[in-house]
Amino acid sequence: MTSRERVLAALARRPTDRVPRLLYEEAIGYTPGVERMLREHCGGRDPLDYFAMDITRVTFAPTALRRDRFAGWLGPEASEAIASGEVDEWGVRWRAGGFHHFAHIESPLRGIGDLSRIQDYPWPDLDQPYRYDGLERQVAALHAKGLAVVAYAGSAFEQAWYLRGLEELLMDMLEEPEIAHFLFDRAASFQRFAASRFAAAGVDILITGDDVAGQEGPLMRMDTWRTFLKARLAETVRATKAANPNCAVFYHSDGNVESFIPELIEVGVDILNPLQPECVDPAAIKRRYGDRLAFWGTVSVQRTMPFGTPDDVRAEVRARIRDVGRGGGLILAPAHVLGPEVPWENVAAFFEAADSMPVPAD
Numbered sequence: 240m241t242s243r244e245r246v247l248a249a250l251a252r253r254p255t256d257r258v259p260r261l262l263y264e265e266a267i268g269y270t271p272g273v274e275r276m277l278r279e280h281c282g283g284r285d286p287l288d289y290f291a292m293d294i295t296r297v298t299f300a301p302t303a304l305r306r307d308r309f310a311g312w313l314g315p316e317a318s319e320a321i322a323s324g325e326v327d328e329w330g331v332r333w334r335a336g337g338f339h340h341f342a343h344i345e346s347p348l349r350g351i352g353d354l355s356r357i358q359d360y361p362w363p364d365l366d367q368p369y370r371y372d373g374l375e376r377q378v379a380a381l382h383a384k385g386l387a388v389v390a391y392a393g394s395a396f397e398q399a400w401y402l403r404g405l406e407e408l409l410m411d412m413l414e415e416p417e418i419a420h421f422l423f424d425r426a427a428s429f430q431r432f433a434a435s436r437f438a439a440a441g442v443d444i445l446i447t448g449d450d451v452a453g454q455e456g457p458l459m460r461m462d463t464w465r466t467f468l469k470a471r472l473a474e475t476v477r478a479t480k481a482a483n484p485n486c487a488v489f490y491h492s493d494g495n496v497e498s499f500i501p502e503l504i505e506v507g508v509d510i511l512n513p514l515q516p517e518c519v520d521p522a523a524i525k526r527r528y529g530d531r532l533a534f535w536g537t538v539s540v541q542r543t544m545p546f547g548t549p550d551d552v553r554a555e556v557r558a559r560i561r562d563v564g565r566g567g568g569l570i571l572a573p574a575h576v577l578g579p580e581v582p583w584e585n586v587a588a589f590f591e592a593a594d595s596m597p598v599p600a601d
Contacts, residue, residue: 241385242293246443250487250509250533252567254600258560259387260571260593261292262586263513263536272579280583290590294387294570297377297442299370299433302328308361312347328363331401346404354418360402365393365429374440382441389444389489390437392479395471396449398426412459412467419467427471431478438483444510445479447472448491454518456495464499473506480507489535493575494518504531512536513574514563516555522562529563535570537563538589544573545580549588556592566601 240248246259262269269277269286281289306321309330313320326332332345351357364370381388399422400408411419434445449468451458476488487509492499495518496511503511511528513536514521521537537559538544543551556571563569571593577586 242291243382243385243387243443246293246387246570249564249567249570250444252529252533255567255598258564258569258571258593258596258598259293260590261294262286262290262589263540263572263574263576270576270578273577273581276581276583276586294389294444295381296389296391297374297381297437297440298390299365300372302364302370304328304361304364306330309347312360314345328365329398329402330361344401346400346402346407348402348422349404349407352415354421357418357421362425363429366432368436371433371436371440374436378441387443388441389446390433390440390442391446392433392437392475393426393430394447394449395423395427395430396451396468398430399423402426409459412463416467423467423471427475430471431475434475435478435482438479438486441483442486444487444489446489446491447475448489448512450494451492451499452494452496452518454494454515457498458494461498461502465502469502469506472503472508476507487533497524500524500528500532504528509533510535510570513572515539515574517541521559525563525565525568529566529568533568533570534563536572536574537569538571538573540573540575540577540581544585544589545578547585549584552585552588553592556589557596560593560596561599565599567598569598 240256245255248255249259277286287295306326309321309326310317312330313326313332320326320332325334330347334343334345336342348357348360378388403411403422408419430447434447438445451464457464479486479488488507489510489512490503490508491512493513493515497519500511510533514524514534516537516539525534538555543555559569559571564571
C-alpha cells in the first residue's frame with residue numbers, strides 16, 4: 240500500500256498492511272530540540288522519508304500585509320518585536336521564553352472594553368484567494384508521491400484567546416458575550432474559508448480544533464461550549480464537506496474531552512486527536528465510539544516518550560495498535576509535540592514497534 244492508501248483505508252476502518260504512523264510534528268512542525276536531534280540522527284535525510292511516515296502537510300502562502308499595522312495595538316516595544324519576527328499575522332506577540340520552545344503570548348486586544356474599537360482591529364487576510372495559490376498543484380504532487388496530505392485551517396477558541404487573553408475571553412463569555420461572539424465569529428470565518436479552500440484543493444484531512452479541556456475535564460460548561468463554539472465548528476465541517484465530501488475533518492483538543500465526543504460526532508467530526516492517555520482510556524474510547532470516529536495520537540508525551548525506556552515505548556505502541564487500531568481507525572502518533580527530554584532511542588523504538596506490530600482485525 241502507498242501511505243495515502245494506508246491512511247484512507249484506516250480512516251474507512253478497512254484492513255491495512257500496517258498502522259499509519261507519524262511523529263505529531265510532521266503535521267505542525269518540530270520543536271527546536273527535536274529538530275536538532277532528528278537532523279543529527281537522520282543522516283541528512285528528511286525525517287518524513289527516513290521513517291517512511293505516511294502524512295505530510297500543505298499550508299497558506301505568506302501574507303503580503305505588513306506587520307507594522309499592529310504598531311498602535313502593541314506595547315512600547317512594538318517596533319522591535321515586529322522587526323524581530325515575534326509578531327504573527329494576527330498581531331499576537333510570541334515572546335521567546337526561557338525554556339526551549341515555550342513562549343509568552345502578548346494579546347493585543349487585552350484590556351479593551353469597547354467593541355467598536357475591537358471591530359476596527361487590522362485582521363489578517365486569510366480569506367483572500369492569493370493565500371491559496373498553487374495548492375492544487377502542491378497536493379497533487381504529494382499525492383503522486385503516495386503521501387496523504389493534511390492542512391491546518393486554524394482555530395476559533397484558541398485564536399480568540401490569543402488575541403484577547405485567556406482569562407479575559409472567559410470573562411467575556413460570562414459578562415460581555417457580544418465581544419466573545421464577535422471574536423469567535425472573526426476567527427471562525429477565517430477557519431471556515433481556509434477549510435473550504437484546503438478541501439477543494441484535495442487535502443485528505445482538514446485539521447481544526449481547540450484546547451477546550453484540561454486533564455480533569457472541560458474548561459467550560461457544556462452549555463457555554465454549545466452557545467459559543469459548537470455551531471461555529473459545525474459550519475466549518477459543513478464548509479469542508481461541501482467543498483470535498485471525501486475530506487476527513489480532524490478535531491484536536493488535549494485533556495479529558497470525553498464529555499464533548501457525542502456532540503463532536505453529531506456535528507460531523509471524523510477524527511479525534513490526541514486521546515491523551517493521562518486523561519482518557521484510549522481503549523475504552525475506541526470501544527465506545529470507534530464505529531463513528533477514527534483516532535490520531537494516543538502515545539504518551541508526558542510519561543512514556545520522554546521518560547520511559549525503549550521497551551516501554553514499544554509496549555505502549557503495541558498496546559495502542561492492539562486496542563485502538565483493531566479493525567482500523569487509528570493513525571498512530573505521539574499525543575502532542577515531543578519535548579527536548581525525548582531521547583533518540585525512544586523515537587526509533589516508536590517506529591520499530593509500529594512497523595513490526597500487525598493491525599488486528601475485528
